[in-house]
Amino acid sequence: MPKAVLLDPQGKAVTGALHRxxxxxxxxxxxxxxxxxxxxxxTPEVLAEVQALAEDIFANLVIEDVVSVTAV
Amino acid sequence: xxxxxxxxxxxxxxxxxxxxxxxxxxxAVALWHGDHDLKGVDAIVLPGGFSYGDYLRCGAIAAxxxxxxxxxxxxxxxxxxxxxxxxxxxxxxxHLLPGGLVRNDHGDFVCRDQKLRVENTDTAWTSxxxxxxxxxxxxxxxxxxxxxxxxTINRLExxxxxxxxYLEVNPNGSANDIAGISNARGNVVGLMPHPEHAVEEGFGxxxxxxxxxxxxxxxxxxxxxxxxxLARA
Numbered sequence: 001m002p003k004a005v006l007l008d009p010q011g012k013a014v015t016g017a018l019h020r021x022x023x024x025x026x027x028x029x030x031x032x033x034x035x036x037x038x039x040x041x042x043t044p045e046v047l048a049e050v051q052a053l054a055e056d057i058f059a060n061l062v063i064e065d066v067v068s069v070t071a072v
Numbered sequence: 073x074x075x076x077x078x079x080x081x082x083x084x085x086x087x088x089x090x091x092x093x094x095x096x097x098x099x100a101v102a103l104w105h106g107d108h109d110l111k112g113v114d115a116i117v118l119p120g121g122f123s124y125g126d127y128l129r130c131g132a133i134a135a136x137x138x139x140x141x142x143x144x145x146x147x148x149x150x151x152x153x154x155x156x157x158x159x160x161x162x163x164x165x166x167h168l169l170p171g172g173l174v175r176n177d178h179g180d181f182v183c184r185d186q187k188l189r190v191e192n193t194d195t196a197w198t199s200x201x202x203x204x205x206x207x208x209x210x211x212x213x214x215x216x217x218x219x220x221x222x223x224t225i226n227r228l229e230x231x232x233x234x235x236x237x238y239l240e241v242n243p244n245g246s247a248n249d250i251a252g253i254s255n256a257r258g259n260v261v262g263l264m265p266h267p268e269h270a271v272e273e274g275f276g277x278x279x280x281x282x283x284x285x286x287x288x289x290x291x292x293x294x295x296x297x298x299x300x301x302l303a304r305a
Contacts (some may be wrong), residue, residue: 006219007245009179057136060129060165063219064174
């Protein structure tokens with residue numbers, strides 16, 4: 001997700017569109033990304049590896065936060 | 073002086089940067105993203121464009137390409153590196169420069185001749201300017217908003233690492249009107265505007281003297297050639 005302190009122009013544009021549709025009860029929309037990573041077997045080690053990848057490559061921690069890494 | 077220009081998949085301004093190098097009196101050397109070979113160049117330009125279609129984040133995939141491991145080592149060793157627009161985005165994604173670049177605050181792509189103030193002339197790429205000099209070069213980006221946490225901004229301001237600042241308008245919502253920055257050593261510089269598009273009369277921004285006669289960008293390239301000659305002398 002884009003860091004909460006940063007402006008999210010994409011989310012802001014969608015918020016504006018919702019307000020034009022009369023959804024005045026929605027005060028903010030923020031837009032992030034979801035990565036689905038397929039592995040042979042989910043182990044704690046693999047989850048830790050994906051967490052590291054998320055922090056190193058999938059997200060740029062200067063401008064984004066990794067919200068969660070979970071097995072599904 | 074041999075200046076390498078790296079071509080990534082989706083680079084657009086690599087040929088313009090090569091031409092700027094030649095017009096400044098240097099020898100332009102084409103470098104390829106997939107190689108691990110800097111061909112012995114004396115400086116490197118990461119050009120503008122849309123490497124990997126801006127997938128993941130602008131510059132993020134290119135920052136992990138094979139040639140970047142050599143460029144990161146060389147930059148940490150003092151080799152002059154200039155990142156223009158997408159090249160600037162690649163430099164921040166490679167952590168050679170601090171901060172990040174996010175979508176313009178107004179949400180639109182912007183393309184204009186942009187006035188800048190040169191804030192720091194103690195870098196490899198700005199030594200030919202006067203401190204405080206006002207220059208005009210083209211700017212064209214969708215994700216050019218420079219941001220960093222307050223501590224980083226304060227450090228950049230305090231250490232004189234803000235190289236260029238937007239004048240008259242802030243075109244993308246950049247913090248403190250920052251258009252370009254350098255690393256602490258001054259060999260790595262990144263900026264969103266495009267100096268390589270203002271190097272030849274007839275093809276640059278308009279000036280008071282004549283249409284398209286602006287050549288303020290050539291000084292980036294003559295600066296690095298001059299500082300290299302001085303270093304050798």
